[in-house]
Amino acid sequence: MNRQLLRFSVYTVLLLAAFAVPYVVVAGPERLLAITALLYALLAISWNLTIGFGGIFNFAHIGFFGLGGYSMAVASVVWHLDPWVGLLVGCVVGGIAGGLAFLPVLRMRGIYIALITFIFVQLCYYMVLAVPSLTGGSNGLTGVPSLSVGGFRLSEFSGLGYLWLLGFAVAILLIVLDSVIKSSFGRSLIALRDNEQLATSRGINRVRQQIFAFVLSGAIAGTAGALYVSFFRVADTTLFSFGFVTLGLSMIFLGGTGYVWGPLVGAVIVTFIDKQLTGLGAWQSILIGGGTVLVLIFLRRGIAGLVADAGNAVLRLVRIRRRSLTNSPPMQQKEVETNV
Amino acid sequence: MIDALTAIVVSAVVLGSLYSLLASGLSLIWSTLGVFNYAQGGVLVVAAYLIWTLSDQVGLPVMLAFIVAVPITAVVGILLELVAVRPLLRRPNGTLLVMVSTLAVASALQGALQLIFGPSNRKIPAISLDTVAIGNTRVAVTSLIALALALVLIIGLILLLKYTEWGASIRAVEQNRKMSMLVGVRPNRVYMTVFAIAAVLACAAALIYGTTSTITPSKGFEPLLTAFVVLVFGGSATLWGTLVGAFAIGLLEAASSYYLGLQWSPVIVFLVLVVVMLVRPEGLVKGRSN
Numbered sequence: 001m002n003r004q005l006l007r008f009s010v011y012t013v014l015l016l017a018a019f020a021v022p023y024v025v026v027a028g029p030e031r032l033l034a035i036t037a038l039l040y041a042l043l044a045i046s047w048n049l050t051i052g053f054g055g056i057f058n059f060a061h062i063g064f065f066g067l068g069g070y071s072m073a074v075a076s077v078v079w080h081l082d083p084w085v086g087l088l089v090g091c092v093v094g095g096i097a098g099g100l101a102f103l104p105v106l107r108m109r110g111i112y113i114a115l116i117t118f119i120f121v122q123l124c125y126y127m128v129l130a131v132p133s134l135t136g137g138s139n140g141l142t143g144v145p146s147l148s149v150g151g152f153r154l155s156e157f158s159g160l161g162y163l164w165l166l167g168f169a170v171a172i173l174l175i176v177l178d179s180v181i182k183s184s185f186g187r188s189l190i191a192l193r194d195n196e197q198l199a200t201s202r203g204i205n206r207v208r209q210q211i212f213a214f215v216l217s218g219a220i221a222g223t224a225g226a227l228y229v230s231f232f233r234v235a236d237t238t239l240f241s242f243g244f245v246t247l248g249l250s251m252i253f254l255g256g257t258g259y260v261w262g263p264l265v266g267a268v269i270v271t272f273i274d275k276q277l278t279g280l281g282a283w284q285s286i287l288i289g290g291g292t293v294l295v296l297i298f299l300r301r302g303i304a305g306l307v308a309d310a311g312n313a314v315l316r317l318v319r320i321r322r323r324s325l326t327n328s329p330p331m332q333q334k335e336v337e338t339n340v
Numbered sequence: 341m342i343d344a345l346t347a348i349v350v351s352a353v354v355l356g357s358l359y360s361l362l363a364s365g366l367s368l369i370w371s372t373l374g375v376f377n378y379a380q381g382g383v384l385v386v387a388a389y390l391i392w393t394l395s396d397q398v399g400l401p402v403m404l405a406f407i408v409a410v411p412i413t414a415v416v417g418i419l420l421e422l423v424a425v426r427p428l429l430r431r432p433n434g435t436l437l438v439m440v441s442t443l444a445v446a447s448a449l450q451g452a453l454q455l456i457f458g459p460s461n462r463k464i465p466a467i468s469l470d471t472v473a474i475g476n477t478r479v480a481v482t483s484l485i486a487l488a489l490a491l492v493l494i495i496g497l498i499l500l501l502k503y504t505e506w507g508a509s510i511r512a513v514e515q516n517r518k519m520s521m522l523v524g525v526r527p528n529r530v531y532m533t534v535f536a537i538a539a540v541l542a543c544a545a546a547l548i549y550g551t552t553s554t555i556t557p558s559k560g561f562e563p564l565l566t567a568f569v570v571l572v573f574g575g576s577a578t579l580w581g582t583l584v585g586a587f588a589i590g591l592l593e594a595a596s597s598y599y600l601g602l603q604w605s606p607v608i609v610f611l612v613l614v615v616v617m618l619v620r621p622e623g624l625v626k627g628r629s630n
Contacts, residue, residue, distance in 0.1 A: 055433055059443075104614060107621040108572075114376050114439055115568045116617070122565050123610045130607055193433070242561055246447040249440050282454035289448030293441045297427045 011175050018167035028158040035159050037271035038166035039228045044251040044263035045173055046220035051249075052257030053181060054213045055193030059245060060101045060117035061221050063124040066239035068094040068222025073141040073235035074134055083147045087226045094222015097124075098214040106207060125240040140236025147230055155231070162231050169227070170264065173220065177260045180216075189213055243285060247274065250292040256302025265303050346477040348594045354483050354552055356590030357490035360583050361545035363567040363574070364494050365538030367582045370571070372514045372534045375435050379420055379442040381564030382449035383539050387413045387546035388555045389457055392464050402467045406547050410540055417539025420445060421532050429531075446560065453557035464550035486548040493544055497537065498579050510534060566593070569613050 025034045043065055050058040068090035075086035101120045102113070128135045135141065146155035147165070154161025180186050188209050191199040200206055229235045238244075247270065255266025270288070277284040295302070362380060369377045387409055394405035424445045428437040467485055471478035501507035512520035513530045521527060549555065549563060566589060574585020592612060597605035 051436070055436065057436055057439060059439075104617045108617060111374065111376070111435065112572065115572060118378070119565055119568055119610060119613070122561075122606070126603075126606045126610070130603060242443075242447065246444055249443065253440065282451045285451030286448045286455070289444040289446075289451065292444035293424055293448075296437055296441045296444075300431075 007178075014171040014174060015168070018164070018171040021167045022160055022163045025163065031158040031160075031163055033271065033275055035162050035166060035231060036275075037268045038163075038170050039224060039231065040248070040251060040271050041170050041264045041267035042166070042173060042224035042227070043221060044248055044255070044267045045170070045177065045260065046217045046224065047248055048252050048257055048260075048263045049177065049180075049217040049220075050210075050213050052252060052262075053186065053193065054189050054210060056210055056213070057111065057114035058101075058117050058214070058217075059114065060097075060120040061217070062240060062244045062248060063101065063117075063121040064094045064097045064218040064221035065225035065228070065244075066121075066128075067097045067124055068225030069229035069235045069239050070128060070135060070141075070225075071222070072226035072229045073144050076145050076230075077141050077143060078134060083145050083230055086230070087147070087223060090226025090229075091219050091223040094225065095215045095219035097222065098216075098218020099211060101218070102211045102214040121240050121242075121245070125237055128237060128240070136236075138237060140234055142234045144229055144233045144235065146233070159231065162227075166227065169223075174260055174264065181260060185209065185212065246285070246289055246292065250288055250295070253292060254295050254299070254302055256304030258301055259304040259308065262302050262304035265307075269303070343477055344598065346474065346479075348591070348598050350477070350479050350483050351594035351598075352587065352591040353487050354548065354590070355593055356587035357486040358545050358548045358552075358563060359567055359570050359589055360490050360494055360586030361541045361548070362563055363570040363582045363586055364497065364579050365541040365545075366567055366571055367579060368497075368510075368534055368541075369538050372510060373425070373429065373438075373531060375425070375429070375438045375442075376568070376571075377420075377442050377535075377538065378439060378564070379424065379446040379449065380538065380542055380567070381560030381562075382446040383413065383416055383420065383560075384542040384546045384549065384563065385453060385555060385557060385560040386416055386449060387539075387543040388464065388550040388559075389453055389462070391543075391547060391550055392462050392555065395465055396462070402465055402547075402551070406543070409546075410543050413539045413543040413546075414536040417535040417537075417542075418532055420539070421535035425531065425535070426528065450557050450560065457557065459556060461554035461556055462550075463554050464547070466551055467547075482551055486552070489544050489548070493541060494579060494583055497541075501579075506533075566609065569609055572613060573616055 021034065022031075025031050043061070047058070047061040050056045050061070071090040071093040072083070072086040075081045075089045076083050081089075101117055104112075104116050108116075129137055132138075146153045147161070148154060149161070152161065154165060181190075188199065188204045191202075192204060192206055192209060196206065225239065229239075251266035251270045252263045253266070254270060255264065256262030273291075274284070274288065277287060280287075299306070301308075362384060366377060366380055369375065369380075390409040390412055391402070391405045394400050394408055395402045398405070400408065420442070424441040425438050428434050428441055431437060466480075466482055468481045470481045472481060472484070473479075501510060509520065509525045510530050510533070512523070512525050513527050517527055545563070549559075553559075567586075570582060570585045570589050573589055574581035574583070589609060593605045593609055596608040600608065
């Protein structure tokens with residue numbers, strides 16, 4: 001009961017925070033930074049579902065993101081559909097791409113997925129270049145219209161609408177994924193990661209669970225890509241660049257793979273650092289790349305891990321204090337497991 | 341017709357030599373450590389810039405520059421293993437961590453090269469300008485040197501692995517890490533050697549790549565991706581498979597860019613890859629697998 005209450009209050013705080021963001025971040029450049037961070041957060045949080053919780057070597061996430069972005073651009077610029085329809089198309093295309101990227105692995109051993117998914121991104125890049133009549137080739141598609149509600153364009157007031165939309169999207173995504181991870185599906189995914197043989201022997205179907213994880217995270221990435229393109233008004237082949245792959249991975253591992261909210265923290269910090277580094281040119285990729293290696297080596301569970309450890313330590317301290325005050329006999333201490 | 345065929349075959353030989361050198365390094369690392377090294381393309385470009393600096397800037401003959409570059413590249417490989425692989429490999433989920441860290445190293449290497457050499461195109465001077473007549477077409481000696489380099493290094497490696505005690509220790513770690521420790525093999529030392537060998541192979545690949553095409557700091561990913569295709573295509577379990585796969589992909593790429601145009605050849609290569617994965621997931625050459 002207590003746990004449930006805590007969970008719902010955390011959810012409420014998240015939604016309130018999403019509502020409050022535009023009141024805290026007022027100036028134009030800051031709003032741009034916040035929107036970028038939230039877009040990356042969508043990408044990193046959904047990526048973490050396969051790479052973190054699933055433990056699947058998925059390097060194709062940028063491909064789902066880019067395909068979603070291109071679907072948005074093609075739907076709204078070439079086919080003149082409503083941008084909201086474009087968003088839906090991006091979501092569907094991302095999901096399908098997720099399923100397709102997983103398919104070749106049906107007949108191969110698990111580690112091959114690291115190769116296939118890496119090649120998948122490049123395949124998307126070449127496919128986009130191969131049909132210039134639809135995608136604009138290497139010039140990309142420009143003039144993607146902004147999303148609008150009624151007559152109000154979300155990009156007005158330095159992207160006020162986008163800030164709200166993305167804030168709520170991230171909050172809702174965190175809430176949904178938290179439930180997904182706690183569901184039997186999420187638990188089976190983690191079981192497959194930790195001990196595949198034991199998990200399958202207990203009747204978990206590896207292919208079915210993992211393909212579902214791919215489709216789900218692909219659909220979210222596709223939506224994120226569509227939002228990214230509709231905010232920046234342009235879709236080009238930099239969407240599939242390797243710089244993006246490293247950036248996304250650095251966010252996930254800095255934030256912490258073991259927690260739903262870890263990549264959000266990572267995305268905000270890395271976006272901020274990346275912004276500070278834009279003037280440095282080549283140093284940017286040296287610092288992001290080198291920093292990622294350092295984080296992997298020295299910050300095993302990411303920032304989220306540190307925070308969780310600190311939280312547990314505080315809880316333990318409070319408990320010890322309470323026990324010494326009431327002078328009750330030492331109880332059997334229940335292990336606090338907050339792996340959300 | 342015959343001329344077209346010869347042109348395709350010559351181009352396929354050069355591409356095949358390049359891919360076989362790069363992919364055999366990847367294959368060796370994969371079979372011993374069970375990870376894919378995403379920084380292999382980065383090592384290739386580092387080696388290419390080294391050879392370019394030593395030959396074009398310092399003024400050494402290209403082959404001498406290559407020979408000087410080999411030990412330096414080997415050190416780069418060892419450093420890569422020490423920094424990005426060793427601290428992470430034995431952790432739970434270490435395979436994923438190592439692959440992410442090598443990818444990050446590749447990105448950092450690209451930035452470092454950009455910083456030192458700038459973004460402009462560089463080309464290593466030709467090893468030799470001579471040509472040999474084969475039928476009606478004249479074939480550049482450079483292509484033959486490339487082929488010889490690839491065959492000598494890879495077949496030499498296969499023989500070393502098979503007949504020397506040192507090769508046996510690598511194969512022992514590959515087959516059973518704990519058991520090999522019991523008989524006195526040090527896995528860490530083996531891993532380091534394997535990375536050094538892979539770096540040397542990448543250095544030879546860099547010689548071929550840098551003399552036949554231009555290099556920029558970001559040029560490492562393209563041959564790396566094709567080398568990945570080669571791994572799947574040839575079956576990554578044996579180096580013979582890698583060799584066969586590399587030349588098959590080289591031929592496919594040369595033929596498709598000759599008949600369909602340059603922009604279609606990667607698409608064709610990837611499509612064939614998908615078909616091979618569905619029809620023959622163990623690769624063209626079947627071998628022992630871990």
